[in-house]
Amino acid sequence: MHRFSHISLFSGAMGLDLGLEQAGFETLAFVELDPIARQTIHINLSRLGRNATVFEDVTQVTAQDLLDATNLRVGEVTLVSGGPPCQPFSTAGRRAAIQDPRGSLFRDFIRLIEGIRPRFFVMENVRGILSAAIRHRPIAERGKEARPLEPDELPGSAFQVILDEFTRLGYSYVYGLLNAANYGVPQIRERVIIIGSRDHEPVALPQPTHSRSGIGLPKWRTLREALANLSDPEPQFPPYPDSRLRFLQLIPEGGNWRNLPRELLPEAMGGALNSGGGKVGFYRRLAWDKPSPTITTSPAQKATDMCHPSELRPISVREAARIQGFPDDWIFYGSMADQYRQIGNAVPPRLGKAIGDSIVATIMGEKKATAIQTRLFELAS
Incomplete structure (x- = not known):
């Protein structure tokens, strides 16, 4: 070439x-x-x-x-x-x-x-x-x-x-x-x-x-296709605090804060509940058979959640890199936060x-x- x-x-x-x-x-x-x-x-x-x-x-x-x-x-x-x-x-x-x-x-x-x-x-x-x-x-x-x-x-x-x-x-x-x-x-x-x-x-x-x-x-590629055969035996991700896990465990695959029981919304969302915007990133869980939403620089933050579709954790550094399309052997220098930021x-x-x-x-x-x-x-x- x-x-x-x-x-x-x-x-x-x-x-x-x-x-x-x-x-x-x-x-x-x-x-x-x-x-x-x-x-x-x-x-x-x-x-x-x-x-x-x-x-x-x-x-x-x-x-x-x-x-x-x-x-x-x-x-x-x-x-x-x-x-x-x-x-x-x-x-x-x-x-x-x-x-x-x-x-x-x-x-x-x-x-x-x-x-x-x-x-x-x-x-x-x-x-x-x-x-x-x-x-x-x-x-x-x-x-x-x-x-x-x-x-x-x-x-x-x-x-x-x-x-x-x-x-x-x-x-x-x-x-x-x-x-x-x-x-x-x-x-x-x-x-x-x-x-x-x-x-x-x-x-x-x-x-x-x-x-x-x-x-x-061909139809849009999905998260399932993106992560197929990914070797990530010790995934790097920041664990959710118990206060977030309590609500995230109620979110179905592909859902977000809107799937929470109405009576829990004031506690779960706090002041964001009555703020403007769609707030789609709050308590967001990804869906296997759809494309991922935009990979963010902080997939574990409250407003930019990218929760794994079937596990109670954010997507890992290597999963984020795979969704973006980086080679599996691509090395990202720095802390976990640095790596997420570069990928996002x-x-x-x-x-x-x-x-x-x-x-x-x-x-x-x-x-x-x-x-x-x-x-x-x-x-x-």
């Missing part, structure tokens, strides 16, 4: 990178600020006999640093990928968007794309980025009597800034909200994916390989492969067309 050059930004535990490598890319340099995740990268690269430079702070790395590390020049890198930290765009947060220092890290992504000039880029983020505003006005300050929203307060204004930056750099792009379950990942997980082309090649978002209904495509923050490798396959199809289609044109020219001569 031909290998295409790739630089990874905001690398984490290498979920996206693993998928891209399965599609035919070779990651020549990584950038990751978290020292725990950097150790995960180093350990697995060493285990695989791989050499690659791992940089620390994306705000301090220059395009020339990355080019020197890859022995390539401006315009020679095939792909740069990464997902700037997503907390500012999360619908669960304060939605500070690009005024948040973490939100501004997308400008470093832009800066490095501008300096490296890769043939393609991939940028991923959470669903909330689509509706985030540059300047968030609290809900309490809106309504019929409030002044109209300013342009920079409108939903989607932050995302438009990002798209405008790619246009300024001369890249065309496609973007969409992709559900990992549609690409064979046994998990409902939505991510916004932007694929850019420097040379305006007809790159496309990957076509789904699976569907909820199973009509025309990752892009499922199988989704990464689908994205990479789509880019490679564009590359190979271009090569095939060039070869045909060359042959026709030779025949005509």
Whole structure:
């Protein structure tokens, strides 16, 4: 297989990178600020006999640093990928968007794309980025009597800034909200994916390989399929306290807090009972014959429960990794909490492969067309 050059930004535990490598890319340099995740990268690269430079702070790395590390020049890198930290765009947060220092890290992504000039880029983020505003006005300050929203307060204004930056750099792009379950990942997980082309090649978002209904495509993969034949003799997980077990043992497979007896709800839910939102993560037990919900960074916390479908415990570290699609021999450095966090923050490798396959199809289609044109020219001569 031909290998295409790739630089990874905001690398984490290498979920996206693993998928891209399965599609035919070779990651020549990584950038990751978290020292725990950097150790995960180093350990697995060493285990695989791989050499690659791992940089620390994306705000301090220059395009020339990355080019020197890859022995390539401006315009020679095939792909740069990464997902700037997503907390500012999360619908669960304060939605500070690009005024948040973490939100501004997308400008470093832009800066490095501008300096490296890769043939393609991939940028991923959470669903909330689509509706985030540059300047968030609290809900309490809106309504019929409030002044109209300013342009920079409108939903989607932050995302438009990002798209405008790619246009300024001369890249065309496609973007969409992709559900990992549609690409064979046994998990409902939505991510916004932007694929850019420097040379305006007809790159496309990957076509789904699976569907909820199973009509025309294989049906979504289930938790049962995901965990089949997993060897996890001493599963790592934080035990639930007795106060939680008392209620979790009443939850059927696939259920959550709504399955508790009505008279127990005030005690079980506390102040959350009358708060807004669906609260679907409270006392949630997974279902064997459905995809997993989105793997979180803390599957044992009260609001993000991911209780095993038939045991009174959270899913284990290795089960979470298997649901995400990491190889069983992938090593996650750090404490149990560190490992859960790295797994929960990752892009499922199988989704990464689908994205990479789509880019490679564009590359190979271009090569095939060039070869045909060359042959026709030779025949005509």
